[in-house]
Amino acid sequence: MAESTSAPSQTAFVQQLNFWARDASNESAALLGAVALGMFEHLPDEGSSPVSLEVLAQRIGGSVRGTRSVIEPLVGLGFVRLEEGRGYSLPVASAFLRRPGFVARMREARGWWLVSAKLPEAVRTGSPVAWLGESRDLLGWYQQEFLAPRAPAPDALAADYDERAARNFLRTQALVTSGEVGLLEALVPGPRPLVELAKVTGSQPEALRVLLGVLASMGIVRQEGESFGFSELAGRSLDASSLPYFQRSFPATMDYWEAFGHLDEAVTQRRFRLDLRDPETARRIYQRNASRITGIFASHVKLGRKAAELVVRMRPLKDARVLDVGTGSGVWGAAFGLSEPSVHVTYLDSEHVLEQVKPNIAKLKLEGRARYWAGDCLSVDYGESQYDVILLPQVIPALPPEALPGFFAKLARALRPQGLLVISGYLLTDRRDGPLDALYFSLRRYVSNEGDVLSMPDFRRLLEPVGLTSSRGFEMPIQQVVIASRGDVPWPDVAPVR
Template identity: 65%
Template sequence: MSQAPSTSFVQHLNFLARDASNESAALQAAVSLGLLNPLGATPVPLSELARRLGANVRGVRSVIEPLVALGFVTLEEGRGYSLPESTAAFLSDASFMSRLKENHDGWHAVALLPQAVRTGADVEGRDVLGWYRALFLEPQVSAPNARAEDFFDRSARNFARTQALVTAAELGLLERWVKGPGSLDALAEALGVPARSLEVLVKVLATMGIAQEVEGTWAFTEDAARMLDANSLPYFQRALPATMAYWEALGHLDEAVREQRFRLDLRDPQTARRIYQENASRISGIFASHLRLSRKAAELVRGMRSLAGARVLDVGTGSGVWGAAFGLADPSTHVTFLDSPHVLDAVRPHLAKLKLEARSRLWEGDCLSVDYGEAAYDVILLPQIIPALPSESLPGFFAKLARALRPGGVLLISGYLLTDRRDGPLDALYFALRRYVSNEGDVLSMPEFRALLNPVGLTSARGFDLPIQQVVVAHRGEHAWPEGAA
């Protein structure tokens, strides 16, 4: 039996695929906005920081929260944000800051890397391959201190690492390495690209722990080979188009914060339709694995109340995986799947395959405008939709949902859950950053959820960790919590 890749490597590669560009965008925006300039040893409240910058409070918060989690900024409860001495030291180094800003100019250029590797030439007047050589493969200027070097690496290189991974997938290099090693010339011939440009890409991948050269041939490292085999590689590569959908918007994050101008505006119906349809299709491709995870949530609820004969509503269903999990939890449940017509088209095949059609209803509508009725459902599911909704709509939305719950009803909200101080976890903060830059809603903490749930009578609420996700479960106090599950 082959060994599993190390947990640290799996986390590293998933970070590069999903969150590294978000991290770089936050750090780069902090510099370009001058977000750190007003900060010193005395804490500055968020509202005052936004006022000094002439920027949007929500946008400033979306940028500064990851910096707190990374330790570059300090948050004092009730007082505001300040700078640790190590951050203040490199901010005052003019040479370092100049070098940092120069490398930030590469954001939009690195998106041309696939074309640069294919041609081996400059693209749109930019020497993209030379930029990668200088940043990854040539001797570097020393940073003022270790903290400064960490800031530089995260802001100037992480987004470029993501683009190298995207390029390797797009060119078919990762699939080629699943078959085995090859010399640089053989790989270049198989992919139809110049060997000299492919050499830059594979050497950058080597600095990322993905590739290695052994006796004149290039291949996956041991950890990469274990993680990216023939079965798992297609699953892994599905995350990359979603990352690229936000690329331009993240590259203009400072513009969104200062001017509230969004290059990817998901409040625009046509843009939202395209992105959400792509998301539903992408999730459908990994439906089986998500179904196994979603059934854990159904087991959690069933540990609190019976699902026999339950009427379940899946709001903003996406692929339908959450509603399907509850439909399979008991042969007498009935599930209503609510979403837009083009998204529900992706749900139908799954219901047919799982033989759930007879106990299912497809409801076409907008979750904020439909009438949910009164005491109509035993369980209402919100699968990762809260961050997609405007924050100002949430009080009324939760009031409608609470009214629609029967006595003994349960509301289950899946998705990311921030710490009470909104200073982590980092992947949740990066997800929240994406939501801001696409003009959507926000990721919430448990106190923020309770502030919305208590006024509508859902006074008992707790967060639970499930495999790769978190859920918030709320009810009116009728049920005991499962032991050891929180």
């Protein structure tokens, strides 16, 4: 069982780990979903007249928003061509996507999507798992996909599609399972014999050997005789302090698993297996998210302070009144509260989320300048000329697109002269063909029946009609911020995103 022969840098390895934990399943879902929807049968060949998004949606029997959420990652990855202002077509190099054998392979792979969530059971029992009245050899599928010899692929692009679509989600499940059974934690102290690892994880030895083999193919594990340990890069990346942080993404990934398994159903029937417009579902997911972010609160406060420093370069914050809309963990409002001792911050969110916020603010000794406002951000009355800065921390993708014009109108009315609207989160390119992590996040928002990720042209179409005529995007650590004003505040000497 050989360790991966590639030698990525430490930074590249950590990025790859995070991709497998967070975005790999999103990518697989888009690629497999496109095949399930028959999308490639309805795309014209490159050189022919492209098909518009609306026509493509009609041809596959899907909604425009759902069709766009699937095809945008395909454009970003280069499998589909987008001609600005005209539409989509299938490049010559992507002709393999119509081959019956390749389509059959993708459909077979997709048939393992929901079953793969039972990998922890398979590793613990060493037996096939029951699925829809059938016995499915999940461990055998993993052996075939990762441990059996494979013939060289004659078509590099087809091999890349296959790798991303058919195996990336299996890699995600291997990581999630390794966390669930305690394998990653068990490997932190150093190499251990297989039988010992099987005992501490409650697994069958030969089933665990399969899982370890998959991790070895991913460059995470290496074998020394009958003992297994982290690879050198994994050992430096997944120590006792960093492993808990890394594993916090696993529950969120699994929240969306069933929804991604039925992506085609969401696109064609608007049936959402994870519907965050349902109040009880939203309460459960958002409360968990706020709790998870609380666990990494300190590091995110540092990121939020970067945005506060950018705002200070535009206008002073002395005695400023700041509104943090959809505050989540309270991290962005706290960052602005820490930036200037006279700033007063109002934290707006649902009551159950605010219960997560209050201890975070108390620890920073900011409660004396804090107000907690329980309410729905779309229905509350923000008043007129109440705030100097309004923060929207990753709120827009959670809101129905049809509600945004009225929402921005109320926020603009609530801003004082020289007021700033600060929107944090992902920002798409003007063509909506990247960055890939933003496109995957947008797909996740779609399958949970939420909002959208926007580009700067999208934002300007919403902001300018309500009087926020000046807006720019700025690069921040991890994500971006969009800042908007009435044009009465000078821009800082900082290059915008675009």
